[in-house]
Amino acid sequence: MALLLKAGLGADPWTVFTQGIARKTGWSPGAVLLVISVVVFILWIPLRQRPGVGTVANALLVGPLLDLALWALPTPHELPVRVLYLLAGVLGIALATGLYVGVGWGPGPRDGLMTGLARIGLPLAVGRTLVEVSVLAGGWLLGGTIGPGTVLFMATIGPLVGYVLPRLTLAQPEPSTSR
Known part of the structure; x- marks a missing residue:
């Protein structure tokens, strides 16, 4: 996420939303992300969604680590370096998603x-699209950056996660057949 923000070429919908709120409130992106996670957890209650250790770790660690990375990473000015940041950010998010979902630790708050929503009957693609378009529009209205990176993210994140997730999913032990 920090790489996407530092690239300045547009980010994923949730990061655009985070960025927009940060710009309006003056809070750090990490603090905003932490608050968003808490609000999203509240929205889980009527959906009867249960958090896992990965859910809690995502909610508590990603925000502070985002702030740390934003502080530590240099801001590139040359377009080729900005594009490299963008590509590394998209790949990093796909890899991170594959890692924490693949080990069965539970989805992140936003996922x-x-x-x-899918569990209560809304098709996953429809639910994901509604949520992503809503936070993207809200983030843009609040001043978040939409750009070619946003389009790249939205076009590639599904296939990238689809590629890495099965490769990072821990095999479940076979049931014992001995008597």
Whole structure:
């Protein structure tokens, strides 16, 4: 996420939303992300979505780590370096998603909102699209940056996660057949 923000070429919908709120409130992106996670958890209640250790870790660690990375990473000015940041950010998010979902630790707060909507009968693609378009529009209206990186993210994140997730999913032990 920090790479996407530092690239300044547009980010994923949730990061655009985070960025927009940060610009309006003056809070750090990490603090905003933490608050968003809490609000999204509240939205899980009527969906009967249950958090896992990965859900809680995502909610508590990603915000502070985002702030740390934003502080530590240099801001590139040359377009080729900005594009490299963008590509690394998209790949990093796909890889991170594959890692925490693949080990069965539970979805992140934002992913859990979408899976919770699917569990109550809304097709996953429809729920994901509604949520992503809503936060993207809200983030843009609040001043978040939409650009070619946003389009790249939205076009590639599904296939990238689809590629890495099965490769990072821990195999479930076979049931014992001995008597």
